[in-house]
Amino acid sequence: MHTKVLLQKEMLENWRNKKWIWVPLVFLLLAIMDPISNYYLPQILESIGGLPDGTVLELPEYAPQDILLMSLGQFSSLGVLLIVLISMGTIAGEQKNGVMDLLLIKPISYRSIILAKWFSLLLLVWTSLFLGITASWYYTNSLYGEIEFLSMLLVTFYYGLWLTLVVTISIFYNAIIQT
Structure with missing residues (x-):
């Protein structure tokens, strides 16, 4: 029960911080x-x-799968960095500001607070990932060739599991580090 209310609080906080706009x-x-x-x-x-005279630049012919993998490469570097940055002060910041003390005075467990923060961040990351891979899939299909929709969904699912691990580790370290 408490986790649901805290999740709504976290979702509203993410909306007010415009994370639901700029992260996707x-x-x-x-x-x-x-x-x-x-x-x-x-x-x-x-x-x-x-190019200067005499310069020969031969660009490779990319398969549609290669282009989708390039987009995943962007998510592997800059996407993971973004996830770590948006989750960095999630728990430690509330401990520093005293919000955590106000929450823990009530009959709310620390586990409920952590779960609500974890799940709200997962919703944001999975939604952003789905929108990003769908856009990459659209442009890949339009410019390079056909990739099946089911393949795109499988890529999203498996890559989402990787980003879930990143979010989980980030929240874990946020929870154990005291400010």
Whole structure:
């Protein structure tokens, strides 16, 4: 019962902090960067004056799966960094501000607080991941070739498990570190 109320509090706090707007936008940007930039790279090079005389640049032909993997590579580096940054002060910040003391005075367990923070962050990350991979899938299908929708869902699921581990480790270290 307490976990549900605390989850609503965390979701509202994420909305007020605009995390529900900028985190999915960052994931969308990371996801569509590779399909668009690799497809239009020859036109970009020509528009800036081309290459010096005698320079030969042979760009590889990418398969649709390669492009989707490039987007996942962006999530592996910058996406994980973003997740760690948004979850860094989750519990320690509330301990420092005294919000945790106000919550623990009531008959609420520390476990309920941690679970609510963990689950609200997971909802944000999974939603952002799904939107990002869907955008990458759309541009990959439009520019490079067809990838099945079921394959995209499986990639999202398995990569979401990896990001769940990242969120879990981040929340764990937030919970054990005292400010």
